[in-house]
Amino acid sequence: MNGDDATSATxxxxxxxxxxxxxxxxxxxxxxxxxYREMSDQGALFRTPGGLFVATTYxxxxxxxxxPRFGRGGGPVNGRAAGEPVQSFLWMDPPDHTRLRGLVxxxxxxRMLERLRPRVEALTAELVDALPExxxxxxxxxxxxxxxxxxxMLGVPAEDYTRFRxxxxxxxxxxxxxxxxxxxxxxxxxxxxxxxxxxxLIAIRRADPGDDxxxxxxxxxxxxxxxxxxxxxxxxxxGHETTVNLIANGVLxxxxxxxxxxxxxxxxxxxxxxxxxxxxxxxxxxQALVDVExxxxxxxxxxxxxxxIGAANRDPAVFPDPDRFDVTREPGRxxxxxxxxxxxxxxxxxxxxxxxxxxxxxxxxxxxxxxxEHPPYKGNLVLRxxxxxxxxxxxx
Numbered sequence: 001m002n003g004d005d006a007t008s009a010t011x012x013x014x015x016x017x018x019x020x021x022x023x024x025x026x027x028x029x030x031x032x033x034x035x036y037r038e039m040s041d042q043g044a045l046f047r048t049p050g051g052l053f054v055a056t057t058y059x060x061x062x063x064x065x066x067x068p069r070f071g072r073g074g075g076p077v078n079g080r081a082a083g084e085p086v087q088s089f090l091w092m093d094p095p096d097h098t099r100l101r102g103l104v105x106x107x108x109x110x111r112m113l114e115r116l117r118p119r120v121e122a123l124t125a126e127l128v129d130a131l132p133e134x135x136x137x138x139x140x141x142x143x144x145x146x147x148x149x150x151x152x153m154l155g156v157p158a159e160d161y162t163r164f165r166x167x168x169x170x171x172x173x174x175x176x177x178x179x180x181x182x183x184x185x186x187x188x189x190x191x192x193x194x195x196x197x198x199x200x201l202i203a204i205r206r207a208d209p210g211d212d213x214x215x216x217x218x219x220x221x222x223x224x225x226x227x228x229x230x231x232x233x234x235x236x237x238x239g240h241e242t243t244v245n246l247i248a249n250g251v252l253x254x255x256x257x258x259x260x261x262x263x264x265x266x267x268x269x270x271x272x273x274x275x276x277x278x279x280x281x282x283x284x285x286x287q288a289l290v291d292v293e294x295x296x297x298x299x300x301x302x303x304x305x306x307x308x309i310g311a312a313n314r315d316p317a318v319f320p321d322p323d324r325f326d327v328t329r330e331p332g333r334x335x336x337x338x339x340x341x342x343x344x345x346x347x348x349x350x351x352x353x354x355x356x357x358x359x360x361x362x363x364x365x366x367x368x369x370x371x372x373e374h375p376p377y378k379g380n381l382v383l384r385x386x387x388x389x390x391x392x393x394x395x396x
Contacts, residue, residue, distance in 0.1 A: 039308065055307050142251070168237045170189070171237050277313070
């Protein structure tokens with residue numbers, strides 16, 4: 001996951017003042033890209049009334065994400081992810097980020113992940129075959145597939161998979177830049193329960209290691225107990241939350257445009273266009289580590305700059321006819337997985353799962369139809385995802 005804290009709204013500033021848009025507007029939730037276009041008209045980089053700098057173009061968002069003069073600045077809720085006593089490397093800058101990411105990245109190389117393909121294909125086939133004539137694609141496919149894959153990688157017992165959904169959704173909501181006290185507390189509780197679960201599982205794996213990622217991590221002496229716990233929670237949440245949204249957003253846009261059948265013949269192209277057109281991660285932020293100039297604008301040390309990925313991925317200077325969902329488009333340089341040292345560690349896995357899920361669904365039910373044209377979205381801002389997606393099998 002790439003999202004992070006922007007700033008907190010005070011009584012004198014609304015969420016719209018802080019962010020430059022109202023994240024609670026139902027119309028924004030349904031189609032944020034209209035508002036993003038309006039924001040782009042304000043400039044490539046502008047400052048909101050709440051003091052947040054917002055980058056709207058591909059060029060500036062990419063520059064921000066690559067620039068070492070900008071760092072993570074800690075996670076949400078007073079500089080750290082809600083309920084997280086020790087931060088995961090998602091929120092860290094070098095050298096800690098380099099050390100921790102390096103220890104975990106060995107399990108996410110393309111070669112290692114390609115070995116998972118037969119298992120992902122088998123799980124997908126089971127889930128698709130089990131779908132009834134009318135089903136919720138989120139609970140029936142988009143959610144269970146990635147959570148089963150990352151759980152098997154970590155060595156989490158299958159009977160515990162269902163326990164993760166509420167925890168994961170609460171922690172994912174904790175990434176949002178504007179949090180009420182209740183949401184922050186809920187995210188904190190979820191973090192405590194998640195860590196308590198992994199503390200027990202880590203003790204079991206230390207005593208009786210298996211052939212899984214968690215067992216391997218318990219043998220790494222450079223990891224403190226707190227770092228190990230934070231890494232486990234991050235991997236499980238980040239390992240499926242964005243992929244859930246990739247699959248569900250993909251099915252929605254493909255069926256809405258009558259293009260699902262294309263996923264069976266050109267899955268890679270289809271997934272890249274879904275990631276560009278309706279990315280699971282809509283925004284991410286960085287903090288200026290020194291006084292810096294970005295796009296000709298002076299950004300003082302300590303200031304937050306939000307990279308509006310949803311806008312950058314529809315920048316007409318980079319993507320011709322950007323508001324057109326075009327599955328024949330040649331894969332471009334979208335920012336759905338970020339850039340620079342924080343480029344999504346699980347990008348290869350997410351792509352593979354998305355390609356397999358969408359192509360299998362297209363082959364099994366090419367005439368899939370939406371039960372409702374405008375399905376409900378989750379309340380998250382950083383992560384754009386559907387609460388449910390009811391579909392029925394058409395004639396094909």
